Amino acid sequence: MKKLLSPVFALVVAFFVSTPAMAATPSLKTRNVILVTLDGLRWQELFAGAEALLMTKEAGGVTDTNQLRKDFWRETAEARRGALLPFFWRVIATQGQILGNVNKGSLAKVSNGLNFSYPGYNEILTGAPDPRIDSNAKTPNPNVTVLEWLNQKPAFRGRIAAFCAWDVFPYILNRERSGLHVRAGWEPMVVGNPTARQALLNELIGQTTRVWDTVAYDSFVFHGALDYLKDHKPRLLYVAFGETDDWAHDGRYDRVLQSARATDGFIQQLWETAQSLPEYRGTTTLLITTDHGRGSGLKEWKDHGQRVKGAEFIWVAALGPDTPALGERSNTQPLTQSQVAATVAKFLDEDFRSAKTNVAAPIDAVFAR
Numbered sequence: 100m101k102k103l104l105s106p107v108f109a110l111v112v113a114f115f116v117s118t119p120a121m122a123a124t125p126s127l128k129t130r131n132v133i134l135v136t137l138d139g140l141r142w143q144e145l146f147a148g149a150e151a152l153l154m155t156k157e158a159g160g161v162t163d164t165n166q167l168r169k170d171f172w173r174e175t176a177e178a179r180r181g182a183l184l185p186f187f188w189r190v191i192a193t194q195g196q197i198l199g200n201v202n203k204g205s206l207a208k209v210s211n212g213l214n215f216s217y218p219g220y221n222e223i224l225t226g227a228p229d230p231r232i233d234s235n236a237k238t239p240n241p242n243v244t245v246l247e248w249l250n251q252k253p254a255f256r257g258r259i260a261a262f263c264a265w266d267v268f269p270y271i272l273n274r275e276r277s278g279l280h281v282r283a284g285w286e287p288m289v290v291g292n293p294t295a296r297q298a299l300l301n302e303l304i305g306q307t308t309r310v311w312d313t314v315a316y317d318s319f320v321f322h323g324a325l326d327y328l329k330d331h332k333p334r335l336l337y338v339a340f341g342e343t344d345d346w347a348h349d350g351r352y353d354r355v356l357q358s359a360r361a362t363d364g365f366i367q368q369l370w371e372t373a374q375s376l377p378e379y380r381g382t383t384t385l386l387i388t389t390d391h392g393r394g395s396g397l398k399e400w401k402d403h404g405q406r407v408k409g410a411e412f413i414w415v416a417a418l419g420p421d422t423p424a425l426g427e428r429s430n431t432q433p434l435t436q437s438q439v440a441a442t443v444a445k446f447l448d449e450d451f452r453s454a455k456t457n458v459a460a461p462i463d464a465v466f467a468r
Contacts, residue, residue: 127466128420129446130382133328133369134337134439136223137362138216138265139344139403141393142207142414145187146200146427148179149356150400158397159352167353171360183360186367191418192426195385196465199414203429207413209391210435210459214403214410216344219390219436220271226440226451226458237266240273245440247277248454249335249447258334262288262324264341266313280327283339285315288323297326314341317358321365325372332378335447338369347393347401370418384419384446386465388439415439417465421446431464438462 143150149171153159161167173179181188191197199207211218211228217235222228224244231241249255259279261272266284274281282288285304289297304319317340324338340362346354366387373379393400394407403410413436437459444451445461452458 127446127448128382129384129448131334131373131379131384132336132443132446133373133383133385134335134443135366135369135385135387136220136337136339137343137359137387137389138339138341139347139391139393140359140389141400142199142201142412143395144180144183144356144359145197145414146180146202147176148173148181148183150352152397153352153400160350161353163353167356171356183356184363185360186363186370187416190367190370191385191387191416194424195416195418195422196425196428197414197416198428198431198434198462198464199412200427200429201412203427205428205431206433207388207415208433208435209411209413210437212411213405214391214407215405216265216390217267217271220268220339222435222437223388223390223439224271227437227455235267237270239270239275243454244272244277245443245451246272246279246335246337248451249444249449250277250279252449255334255447258332259336260324260327260331260333261337261339262320262327263337263339264315264317264320265339266315268339282323283315284313285309288319289326294326300326311345314345317342317362317365321362321368325369328369328372329376332376335443336369338365340365350401352400381420384417384421386419386439386443386446387416388436389413390436415462415465417462419446421467422465423467425464428464434462434464435459 154164154167155161171182173182198205209219211222218232221232221240225242229242246259250259261281263283268283269281272279272281287301287304289301300322328336342358343355346358370385373383391403392410392412393403394409399407438461441451441458442461
């Protein structure tokens, strides 16, 4: 004969059976992440578009000022930024979030103090600055990036890839140790058995006259990444564009604006392609940032580094099923680029901070509460 439940016990059982699991954390919808960096793109252009003082031959090395103004000059900052980065401001700003507008109290900063590329990418990808990384030399990164850490897990092994314009990335990502699929610089973007289209891409990379020996054109990087996305369906794809930095160092403001707009289009294509594929549709988060800022004024816009005022300011954008559509943010909690790594992991339902104690916390603002 079964024993009868006591009245009190019966009430407790009834409460837990009938009450929804309110205490349980709702699982994230994100299953895949596309991480994108635009090297050295200033927050000033992102939030205000083209700067009039730099749209000249003298300050910006512009060859056709009339055409440049036609393409990028508008009377308001909102119109100028929309002309420069239409996908950012038509889609991300309405369906996701953009943080880092200093003028609106949304501060995003580098925390390594050096404000140049290798220290910045190390901080973005490992979750912490490292004083040992104080140059852009091709030295293997002693730190484990979030890409390498995830690649060690069965759910992600072999499903992470990086396509990068700068030829230092195989060292930043420590390709030899990590075993990650990394294509960078002027390497062939496709390995194995390329299609006719991919073979042509590799041929163009090998035959094209180079402006910079260490940085490939963003269009090559984009098409390599796009094909890999469609063919291999990685769960984490990292795409690192480079032209916005190198054209600035060359003093070509017209090329900075043109490459920024082109990259905006590349990001749009990556996003729309992901949404067209059943493996990615509605389950993919796009996270975009930069490795450092730049200075201001007629000369220092070309430069960055420890001694350049303002080069510590960066920005972050996010778009996906778990990011509230709050648009351009203002008066937010300050954030650092070291928070990006844990943010990537959290979107993939992993805790990168468990890997080592100095990893910065995820960016709470881009997650639904």
